[in-house]
Amino acid sequence: MKSLFRIFLRTPALVALFLIAPAVTVRAQDPRIQLSHLDHLATRASQTVDVSVDERLIQLAAKVFNDKDEDEAQIKKLVSGLKGIYVKSFEFDNENEYSAADLDTIKSQLREPAWSRLVNVTSKREGNVEVYVSLVGGTVNGLTVLSAEPKELTVVNIVGPVDLEKLAKLEGSLGIPDLGIKSTKKPKDEQ
Amino acid sequence: MNEEYLWDKSGEPDSEIQELEETLGSLRHQPKRLDLPANNQETNRRSYIPLVAIAATLVIAVSAGLFWLSYRHNQHQILTTTTTAPVAPTPTIPEAKQTNEVVKSAETIPPQVAVATNRHRRTMTKTATPSKEAVLAKEQLMTALRLASEKLNLAQRKTQNPSVNQIRNQHKLG
Numbered sequence: 001m002k003s004l005f006r007i008f009l010r011t012p013a014l015v016a017l018f019l020i021a022p023a024v025t026v027r028a029q030d031p032r033i034q035l036s037h038l039d040h041l042a043t044r045a046s047q048t049v050d051v052s053v054d055e056r057l058i059q060l061a062a063k064v065f066n067d068k069d070e071d072e073a074q075i076k077k078l079v080s081g082l083k084g085i086y087v088k089s090f091e092f093d094n095e096n097e098y099s100a101a102d103l104d105t106i107k108s109q110l111r112e113p114a115w116s117r118l119v120n121v122t123s124k125r126e127g128n129v130e131v132y133v134s135l136v137g138g139t140v141n142g143l144t145v146l147s148a149e150p151k152e153l154t155v156v157n158i159v160g161p162v163d164l165e166k167l168a169k170l171e172g173s174l175g176i177p178d179l180g181i182k183s184t185k186k187p188k189d190e191q
Numbered sequence: 192m193n194e195e196y197l198w199d200k201s202g203e204p205d206s207e208i209q210e211l212e213e214t215l216g217s218l219r220h221q222p223k224r225l226d227l228p229a230n231n232q233e234t235n236r237r238s239y240i241p242l243v244a245i246a247a248t249l250v251i252a253v254s255a256g257l258f259w260l261s262y263r264h265n266q267h268q269i270l271t272t273t274t275t276a277p278v279a280p281t282p283t284i285p286e287a288k289q290t291n292e293v294v295k296s297a298e299t300i301p302p303q304v305a306v307a308t309n310r311h312r313r314t315m316t317k318t319a320t321p322s323k324e325a326v327l328a329k330e331q332l333m334t335a336l337r338l339a340s341e342k343l344n345l346a347q348r349k350t351q352n353p354s355v356n357q358i359r360n361q362h363k364l365g
Contacts, residue, residue, distance in 0.1 A: 049334065049338065051331050051332075051334050051335040051338075052331075053328060053331050053332050053335060057328040057331070057332075058328070058332060060322075060324060060325045060328050061325055061328035061329040061331075061332045063325055064325045064326055064328075064329045065329070075333075075336065078336075079332060079336070085332065085335040085336070085339070086335075087334070087335045087338050087339070089338060119346045119347075119350055121346055121349040121350060123349065126349075129342065129345055129346040129349060130346075131342075131343065131346050143339070145339060145342040145343060145346070147342045147345065147346075154338060154342060156335065156338055156339040156342055158335075158339060164343065167336070167339055167340055167343060168340055168343045168344055168347060169340075170336055170337070170340040
């Protein structure tokens with residue numbers, strides 16, 4: 001009787017485990033992070049950029065790109081496999097408008113093993129820049145850039161396979177201003 | 192027999208003729224008002240039914256056409272409202288920082304916009320000119336990519352050249 005009771009008790013637990021475990025695993029592998037915690041900063045910010053483009057909109061936008069144009073074709077190829085791009089950027093008139101707790105809400109979602117920190121630059125004067133990547137099977141499945149400057153807070157979350165090199169090279173093409181960040185970078189006309 | 196009587200009833204009538212006249216006199220034409228039977232009137236009324244049916248069909252067709260036109264007009268207004276929503280600001284240009292605008296999410300686009308009323312018409316629109324939703328999505332996408340690229344390069348620059356602050360300060364001093 002006791003063993004029968006154990007079987008009856010154990011079976012639903014195992015079934016529940018088999019049902020819940022894949023869902024938890026999928027959630028853990030999902031490189032999308034929640035940015036809604038930062039929405040309250042919009043009231044203090046002098047400029048807010050809030051971009052939320054899901055897979056459907058990316059596919060819709062991809063149809064607008066001109067394949068004959070080299071730059072647009074390159075961008076179309078870059079975004080073709082993406083499942084979403086989510087950006088929140090706040091610019092403030094004064095410093096210290098956002099708190100460490102605001103950053104923690106983002107950083108708490110960027111922990112190992114799902115995420116690996118690729119770059120961490122800390123500067124008291126210019127703020128911090130952190131780049132996180134989500135790796136699945138050796139390939140980049142997601143990217144998050146967290147830039148916390150004294151008067152600016154920017155979080156970029158890209159879901160899906162993304163080529164970091166190509167993404168970095170986008171600056172300077174298609175109306176994206178080349179800020180001359182890389183000293184060795186030549187203008188497009190000279191290439 | 193007096194034939195004149197047969198022509199114009201003049202002269203003396205023949206007795207045999209008079210007898211025939213009296214016999215057939217009851218059948219003589221008597222002018223009176225024509226009264227049509229009731230069944231005949233109903234038949235005439237029934238002949239209006241096809242006309243009424245045709246008129247009703249025309250009224251229904253016109254009503255349906257007006258309804259369709261008003262629906263199309265409403266759809267066009269929704270599309271126009273959506274596309275006039277604030278768009279992502281231009282790339283990090285100094286002037287853009289002076290503006291105080293909040294870029295709305297592309298996901299806030301009403302779902303009605305995505306639902307087309309006519310499949311053929313939707314296909315024609317897509318092939319002819321890109322939909323406004325697609326153009327808006329492209330702008331959002333470009334803004335996101337610009338920011339991502341900019342921040343990546345910023346991280347790369349700071350990693351490769353950590354003493355950039357010193358250089359900048361020296362430049363200011365010099």
